[in-house]
Amino acid sequence: MSTTEHLPRPDIASVADTLEAIETNVAAVVQGKPEVVRLALIALLAEGHLLVEDVPGVGKTLLAKALARSVDCSVSRVQFTPDLLPSDVTGVTVYSPDTGAFEFRPGPVFANIVLGDEINRAGPKTQSALLESMEERSVTIDGHTHELAQPFMVIATQNPIELEGTYPLPEAQRDRFLMRVSIGYPHQDDELSILRTHGGADRLASIRPVAEVATVVDAILAIRGVRVAEPVERYLIAVCRATRSHPEVELGASPRASLALLRAARAAAAVEGREHVTPDDVKGLAPHVLPHRLILRPDAELAGQDARAVIADVLDGLPAPTE
Amino acid sequence: MHRDLTLAGLVALVLIATVPAYERVFAEPGWRAPALLGAVLALLLAVLVRRLRGNALVGAVVSLVSLLGALPWLLGLTGRPVVPGPEVISLLREMLDLAWVELAETPAPAPASQGLVLLTAAGWWGVALVAHELAVRWRRTGAAVVVLLVLWATPLAIPVTGSERWTQLVPFLVAAGLLVLAGGDQASDTPGRAPRLPSAGLAVGGVAIVVAVVAPGLIPGHQEDAWLSLGEGSSPRGYQPIVDVTNRLGLPEEREVLRVRSPQRTYLRLAGLDGFDGSTWRLGTADEGNFRPDPGSLHAATDLLPPEEPASNARSFDVDVEVLELENIYVPLPYQPVEVLGPLRSEMVWSTEGGFLATWDTVESSDSPTIGIRQGVEYRVRTARPDPTFDELTSVEFDDATVAANTELPREYPELAEQAEAVYTEAGAGSVVEQALALQDWFVGPDGDFTYDLDVPALRGDDALTDFVLEDRTGYCEYFATAMAVMLRATGIPARVAVGFLPGEVTREADPLAGETLDEYTVTTSDAHAWVEVLFPGYGWITFEPTPRSDDTHIVPDEQDLAPTENEAERRAREREEQGDELDLDPLDPDAQVPDVDQETDPGDLAGLGDGSDAEQDSAGTGSSRTELWLALAVLTIALAATVVLAGWWQRRIDVRASGRDRVLAAQRRLLRTAARAGIGRRPSETTVEALARWRREDRIDDRHARVGGLVQAAAFGGEVEEGVAPEAERTIAEAERSLRRSVPPRDRLLTPGRRAAGTLRRAGRRAAGWRDRTR
Incomplete structure (x- = not known):
């Protein structure tokens, strides 16, 4: 039994209450998708970013806004288009006639939650600008470095259907996202409920903040102390390593992927109010954290094989620890 | 790792403690080194494979290949272990054939002949491997003791005299007890309540008794009937003198x-x-x-x-x-x-x-x-x-009954009969005695071109005899005697094989002045011999000698003398002398004209050093009271049961001190094992929570049982469990265990071990097929 962190034991119990409140709040708006809501929360707590691949109109923006509003933090939205410039995202320094000096006008990236719609429509340069700031958590313009807000989370969407005139994210950059999820259409009953509840009114209007930004930042710090037992560590690494030797995979999960999975697992444990990570956390998150980081062999891809199936295969072939 | 080595070491200890039990099987200690070395090698390999994280299948394959490579070395055929190739395999197969014959025909205590040592070494190797896997890999020390017990109990069937019974019983009991105890504290399945160990102990004891009663019945070659007769084991084919002559190859001295x-x-x-x-x-x-x-x-x-x-x-x-x-x-x-x-x-x-x-x-x-x-x-x-005299024998008439009684063969030997007829025709032999002499001379003389050599494969298999006579033409006494007797019988001449000893060397000549009128001969193990006897009604069984021994110590009858007393070395020396005398024209030497054949005094010892190592080393177990054996068995059973109860008591003492976490984890282990035994076990890729959820879906357990997974995982991965929660969790898990067991029909539960074995085989097959496909 060992822990990787030796920070003071966080009070996960109290954090968990807050997290549960946020989750309930968001789920009340984004109906019928508790799993996606939870994943978004996990990404927020794990200081990660979310790549949502889905068709328009299933509630991507709603999810981002509901999350932002629940924790009473800022949210901005960028609609990516082919002519969007990097400065449109990061901000620009302009001459202010009033003060007679150059002043920095922050771009939409300076918000707690940034919703990047159809990120694949922008040119590579603009994409890179966003991805860099995601990784660095700061923006450098004209020699000045501007720290981004905390927490900072990008929820980027991609439309997997329309590919014409798009610049799909290169594989090397996809792993800047902690998770890739798809929301999917709601279940019939949920859709009916959505109609009835939000038929006319603004769904977001009903949301009240249930936590403060500071609480979320505390939670993020607290999560670093969630305990990971050695068998779980080994299991987690085994999962990542197994993707590298899988016959259908060209490029498997990197050590960065292992780290991402570990962070996500810790966050997931905290969301459930646990102070330790279980193999179930790893198993449950691997299908969201790992697939978009894999590059399949061309023949496997042609055969219609999909990275999620590879991960499922890997998980199915690895013995899970019981103690 | 440390624990693995301890258990492996204890298995080795039990094996060493088994040695005294096997002393009664063998008359000489030549078996010990191969058996012990083999067992130690097997253990080392098993430890190594486990260290390298190879699974049991890999371990078994590695062990089998190594066994094939090591056996020739263990048996002293090669200077070092070899890479097993077709030659080694065929050699081992040959020796295995020999071994079965020896097993069936050699009464205990037997000589440490290669065949028996092969079986012993392979057996010890196998038991060492299985015991290691059971004790170390699967932590089933009880089952490992049963396997070791089989090894130990097997020679019990052979009654012995003397009082060394304690040396056989006590070391084994102590070592086996240590192994059980060492396994005990790890298998802490049952903290806080009566452990399951006593029932395992009863099983061990029960198996011990069954083994001890059944094993002798299955193992042939023992002198007395087994208590329980199964198959041929308890009725060995009796003492067969030729087996010794045949199989005592290369006696060291x-x-x-x-x-x-x-x-x-x-x-x-x-x-x-x-x-x-x-x-x-x-x-x-x-x-x-x-x-x-x-x-x-x-x-x-x-x-x-x-x-x-x-x-x-x-x-x-x-x-x-x-x-x-x-x-x-x-x-x-x-x-x-x-x-x-x-x-x-x-x-x-x-x-x-x-x-x-x-x-x-x-x-x-x-x-x-x-x-x-x-x-x-x-x-x-x-x-x-x-x-x-030759003339007397020429005129002997054979009645049909005598011929029929002494010319039986298990099958036709047309090639041999043809060869014999050819020899008769060549020699112009008409009568039986002429034919017998012709055939004998064909074997010992230059015509047949036979070579005497001890280093030949065993005479086993349908074609071995024909090959020997018509092709290889190399062998030792048993080959020649068997071949000639079969050829005689195949041509209708009543014949048999006799076994015994050559006359030996003269070690002290007669000294009439000192009152010693007789020569003193010393017969050694290398004088062990087999020859042919032909029946002439009215004149008895007459000895014929078909073996061209390289040391010329054999005695070959001829027309002039059908019961000669000088051996070939002497005859040649005499003939040389006669020839020399004729050349020297020395009429004064009486020996030149009248060789003294009746009053043979062996001048100088012409008998060679005896490269023949046919030997006679036989004894039969003497009767011994079975009461004592029963007593030994009873003591063994009681001692094992006591050990196990002691282990249980010790276990409980440990359990009382066990932490809440350990108790919950032990409960989980029990639950998972119960599920596996019932055939609905956790799949390897499933976590405990998933397995519980599946059982819940299948309606085998209720919600409360399924929820206990969280607590179990907190114990496993969170590090601690509150002291007060543990007993409740234990109870819930035990309930889930019962609920699971009840959910499986008894028939399925009974069939589960078979299904699991079949599943393992299937998986192994699939894996092998995978390897094959990949290598293609």
């Missing part, structure tokens, strides 16, 4: 067996073998399982011995025999005896069937031979050696 004082050189015969089963000549008819002479043909040796066959022309003389180092039930003597003198004769029985004198208790209890021939025994035999 020559030993003096007998000291004989005799007026002439004479073969010392043990018995005549009448039956041929296709590979071995044996006493009694070939298809007879266990040879029992007809009571009517047994005669007490206190009186004059009735002749086996009347011999109208015989030469009478006395022979004194002193046994130096030989244990046997058959009495070596010159054929055929008329009377035995000496105190031992009251224990001897003369059988006119097979013509042997044996040390049996009495005529009545003919099925309980005792080893009467042992070191220090002396006896005198008055012999009437058949000594007919």
Whole structure:
């Protein structure tokens, strides 16, 4: 039994209450998708970013806004288009006639939650600008470095259907996202409920903040102390390593992927109010954290094989620890 | 890791403690090094494979390949372990064939012959491997002890005299007990309540008794009937003297067996073998399982011995025999005896069937031979050696009954019969005696081009004999005697194989002045021999010698003398001398004209150093009271049960101190094991929570049971469990366990072990197919 962190034991119990409140709040708006809501929360707590691949109109923006509003933090939205410039995202320094000096006008990236719609429509340069700031958590313009807000989370969407005139994210950059999820259409009953509840009114209007930004930042710090037992560590690494030797995979999960999975697992444990990570956390998150980081062999891809199936295969072939 | 090594070391200890039990199987210690080395090698390999994280299948394959490579080295055939190739495999297969024959025919204590040592070493290797896997890999020390117990109990069937029983029992018990105890604290399945160990102990004890009762019945070659007769095991085919001659290859050092004082050189015969089963000549008819002479043909040796066959022309003389180092039930003597003198004769029985004198208790209890021939025994035999003339034998008439009774063969040997006929025709032999001499001369003379060599494969298999006669033409006494006897029988001549000893070397010449009128011969293990006897009604069984021994110590009859007393070395020396005399024209040398053949005095010892290592090393277990064995078994069972109960008590003491976490984890282990036994076990990729959820979906457990997964995982991965929660969790898990067990129909539960084994096999097959596909 060992822990990787030796920070003071966080009070996960109290954090968990807050997290549960946020989750309930968001789920009340984004109906019928508790799993996606939870994943978004996990990404927020794990200081990660979310790549949502889905068709328009299933509630991507709603999810981002509901999350932002629940924790009473800022949210901005960028609609990516082919002519969007990097400065449109990061901000620009302009001459202010009033003060007679150059002043920095922050771009939409300076918000707690940034919703990047159809990120694949922008040119590579603009994409890179966003991805860099995601990784660095700061923006450098004209020699000045501007720290981004905390927490900072990008929820980027991609439309997997329309590919014409798009610049799909290169594989090397996809792993800047902690998770890739798809929301999917709601279940019939949920859709009916959505109609009835939000038929006319603004769904977001009903949301009240249930936590403060500071609480979320505390939670993020607290999560670093969630305990990971050695068998779980080994299991987690085994999962990542197994993707590298899988016959259908060209490029498997990197050590960065292992780290991402570990962070996500810790966050997931905290969301459930646990102070330790279980193999179930790893198993449950691997299908969201790992697939978009894999590059399949061309023949496997042609055969219609999909990275999620590879991960499922890997998980199915690895013995899970019981103690 | 440390624990693995401890358990492996204890398995090794139990194996070493098993050694005394096997002393009764073998008459000499040559088996120990191969068996122990093999077992230690197997353990080391198993430890290594486990260290390298190889699974049990890999371990088994590695071990098997290594065993094949190591066996030739263990048996001393090669200087070092070899890479197993086709040659090694075929060699081992050959030796295995030999081993089965030896197992069936060699009574204990047996010589450490290669076949038996092969079986022993392979057996020890296998047991070491299985015991290691059970004890170390699966932490089932109880099951490992059962396997080791099988190894230990197997030789129990052989009764022994003497009091070394404790050396066999105590070390094994102590070592096995240590192994059980060492396994005990790890298998803390049952903290806080009565452990399951006693029931495991009962199982061990039960298996021990079953093994001890059944094993002897399955293992042939033991002297006494087993308590429970299963199959052929308990009725060995009886003592077969030729087996010793056949299988005692390469005895490391020559030993003096007998000291004989005799007026002439004479073969010392043990018995005549009448039956041929296709590979071995044996006493009694070939298809007879266990040879029992007809009571009517047994005669007490206190009186004059009735002749086996009347011999109208015989030469009478006395022979004194002193046994130096030989244990046997058959009495070596010159054929055929008329009377035995000496105190031992009251224990001897003369059988006119097979013509042997044996040390049996009495005529009545003919099925309980005792080893009467042992070191220090002396006896005198008055012999009437058949000594007919050539003309007498030429005119002998054979009646159909005699021919039919002594020409039985298990099958036709057309090639051999053809070859024999060719030899007869070549020699112009018409009568039986001419034919027998012609065939003998073909074997020993230059015509047949036969070579004497001990280093040849065993004479086993349907074509072995034909190959020997027609192609290889290399072998030793058993080959020649068997071949000639079969060829004689195939051409309608009554013949059999006799076994015994060559006359040996003269170690002290007669010294009439000192009152010593007889030469003293010393017979060694390398004088063990087999030859042919042909029946001439009215004249008895006449000896023929088909073996061209390279040391020329054999005695070959010819037309002039059908019962010669000089061996080949002497005959050649004499002939050279005669030739030299003729050249020198020295009429003064009386030997040149009148060679003294009857009063043979062996000048200088011409008998070679004896590269023949055929030997006689036999003894039969003596009767021993079964009560004592039962007693030993009872003590063993009680001791094992006590050990197990003790282990349980110790276990409970540990459990009481066990932390909440350990108790919950132990409960989880029990739950998972129960599920696996019921055939609905956790799949390897499932976490405990997933498995519980699945059982819940399948309606095997209820929600409360399913929820306990969180607590179990908190214990496993969170590090601690509150002390107060543990008992409740334990109860819930135990309930889930019961609920799971109930949810599986008893029939399925019974079938589960078989299904699991089949599943393992299937998976192994799939994996093998995967490898094959990948290598393609």
